[in-house]
């Protein structure tokens with residue numbers, strides 16, 4: 001079962017989060033239609049993996065969403081929309097869905113997050129039946145194959161950061177971009 | 191006793207939830223508390239700065255102030271970080287709840303590094319004739335550069351002291367220096383932007399330097415005569431720095447007059 005349970009620091013076990021990663025997904029139209037139709041069986045956050053930098057980037061967004069869930073200060077309608085919104089540097093929900101949500105006919109690599117109590121076996125059975133794609137581990141290595149850096153630079157305003165051009169090592173540069181993205185998410189709405 | 195302690199120091203709610211290790215209280219100031227804890231995973235340490243609500247303030251005003259201060263500090267850190275000033279990265283925050291989680295900076299405050307260096311030196315601060323002061327002078331120069339870098343970006347720290355700077359040990363440079371020199375080695379990371387503001391005026395920058403000068407003199411009287419090296423390395427650090435140093439003379443004069451009157 002390629003469904004991962006995320007146990008984040010300072011998150012009570014009642015708010016455990018499940019996540020899975022599918023590559024080469026061929027039925028994004030169908031999946032998107034389920035969200036539009038508010039099909040209760042598809043109570044998931046579907047995240048466009050090309051807009052994700054790393055595990056830590058994703059975990060940070062999930063953590064931020066869980067903080068608002070624990071506080072009862074959600075800005076969006078549901079816990080899963082709060083996860084999508086938490087990927088964004090601003091509070092525009094439509095914008096967040098356009099950039100981090102599933103794009104019908106386009107999304108190839110998809111991360112599924114479920115921030116609510118659920119039996120993992122049932123969730124996995126449902127996912128593997130509904131998503132036509134290849135399950136892979138939610139690892140930095142797999143995520144990095146999907147990341148679209150041009151988008152990341154645009155979404156998190158990284159093009160204006162001059163210190164990045166002074167960093168020689170590609171690895172260090174990515175690390176710094178990851179941190180800057182996480183900071184933009186943390187400062188969302190301030 | 192434990193019960194009273196808990197009453198005195200109620201944890202922010204976020205720290206009452208489970209984590210791989212209990213948070214430790216690092217500092218308790220007038221405005222807030224600083225905990226060392228973890229973020230996302232047990233292997234990622236972070237500093238959590240918490241501003242508890244003040245019972246003597248009107249609750250609505252209190253909530254608004256707390257939120258504004260956490261937000262302001264996080265925004266300044268973000269701005270500095272993007273400009274390449276060495277400050278802790280921001281990981282997460284809940285302004286309404288009064289906390290911000292930032293990168294844990296390994297190392298010790300500059301204050302402690304300098305005191306470790308000075309060790310048992312006599313009151314007047316004169317080093318032994320044989321002593322090579324280069325490592326300490328180099329540290330002073332790095333402080334000047336760090337403050338210059340900050341000012342270049344248009345940020346005034348507002349509370350420059352040697353406690354609000356960390357000495358982050360050099361990872362890549364294998365050191366063959368003696369233990370004593372190690373005490374003052376490392377990169378300067380500026381912290382505690384709770385009183386920071388944005389300004390590019392000579393006056394505001396000079397006052398920032400003056401605050402550091404005064405704090406330095408009272409914290410490290412035995413090293414006061416080395417403060418000139420901070421200013422020496424500040425001066426070439428950005429274009430307007432020389433005029434700030436000139437302005438500093440005015441600010442000192444006013445400071446002296448004020449202390450004579452007071």
Ligand SMILES: Nc1ncnc2c1ncn2[C@@H]1O[C@H](COP(=O)(O)OP(=O)(O)O)[C@@H](O)[C@H]1O
Pocket residue numbers: 216217218219220221222223224237239278292293294295296299353354356381382383384
């Ligand atoms: N990011 C950090 N990493 C490690 N230690 C820190 C960090 N931030 C603060 N500290 C420690 O906690 C102390 C208090 O934090 P500070 O931000 O200066 O708050 P205060 O407003 O209470 O002075 C600092 O002097 C330093 O020793």
Ligand SMILES: [Mg+2]
Pocket residue numbers: 353354382
């Ligand atoms: Mg301080």
